[in-house]
Amino acid sequence: MNIVPAILTYSFEEVKEKLSRLEGLVTHVQIDVCDGVFGMYKTWLPEGEDGAEVLSSDFTYQFDVMVDDWRVYIPRCLAHKASSIVAHVDMFSDQDLADLVAMVSPATIPLGISVSNDKDVELHAEAIRKIQTMYPNVFIQVMGIPHVGAQGQFFDEQAPVRVKALKQQFSNLLIQVDGGMRPETVASVVHSGAETVVVGSFLFASSDIGSALKKLELLECNSI
Numbered sequence: 200m201n202i203v204p205a206i207l208t209y210s211f212e213e214v215k216e217k218l219s220r221l222e223g224l225v226t227h228v229q230i231d232v233c234d235g236v237f238g239m240y241k242t243w244l245p246e247g248e249d250g251a252e253v254l255s256s257d258f259t260y261q262f263d264v265m266v267d268d269w270r271v272y273i274p275r276c277l278a279h280k281a282s283s284i285v286a287h288v289d290m291f292s293d294q295d296l297a298d299l300v301a302m303v304s305p306a307t308i309p310l311g312i313s314v315s316n317d318k319d320v321e322l323h324a325e326a327i328r329k330i331q332t333m334y335p336n337v338f339i340q341v342m343g344i345p346h347v348g349a350q351g352q353f354f355d356e357q358a359p360v361r362v363k364a365l366k367q368q369f370s371n372l373l374i375q376v377d378g379g380m381r382p383e384t385v386a387s388v389v390h391s392g393a394e395t396v397v398v399g400s401f402l403f404a405s406s407d408i409g410s411a412l413k414k415l416e417l418l419e420c421n422s423i
Contacts, residue, residue, distance in 0.1 A: 230263070261283040289322075374395070380397065381401045
């Protein structure tokens with residue numbers, strides 16, 4: 200099981216502060232990018248290539264892009280040397296999917312397709328199959344909460360069901376679950392087939408992030 204801290208903040212200063220709390224504990228994080236339209240709250244939004252904001256080289260960054268204007272912000276995330284991108288394709292046309300792949304392909308990084316809770320899982324499965332015909336480096340992100348772009352929500356009990364259904368169709372693809380992750384829900388989604396969990400509130404609400412991480416790591420040691 201892989202544990203990826205999720206950073207959802209409203210300014211670049213907050214991004215840096217949360218990264219400082221993770222120094223020496225992890226080397227890979229997910230940064231949520233929300234516009235307040237697609238994602239519930241407006242977060243820090245990356246600047247263009249000429250921006251003054253530079254992320255620490257001590258980490259690698261997965262960007263979870265929850266914006267209507269994804270054609271602007273995915274290139275900006277790539278300019279910040281994204282190690283992977285998660286895209287929310289609920290309303291994408293076939294041309295949108297092709298354009299998404301064209302953006303990511305030159306970087307040859309993993310492309311995650313997020314599975315939301317308010318659409319039939321087969322809609323996302325079809326999008327994943329289409330993207331696989333165009334791009335080989337694909338993974339799946341199942342949302343563990345009802346609404347994208349906000350931490351601290353209750354866990355959606357249908358998330359493990361979606362994980363299991365997708366694992367049956369895409370046994371060779373990594374599945375990660377983002378949202379609502381704490382020890383008991385981590386156990387549930389990993390039992391269902393997820394390999395990675397993206398954890399926000401459980402870590403950052405703790406006074407000792409290292410201890411919170413170890414608590415999750417012990418689940419694996421005790422055979423989730």
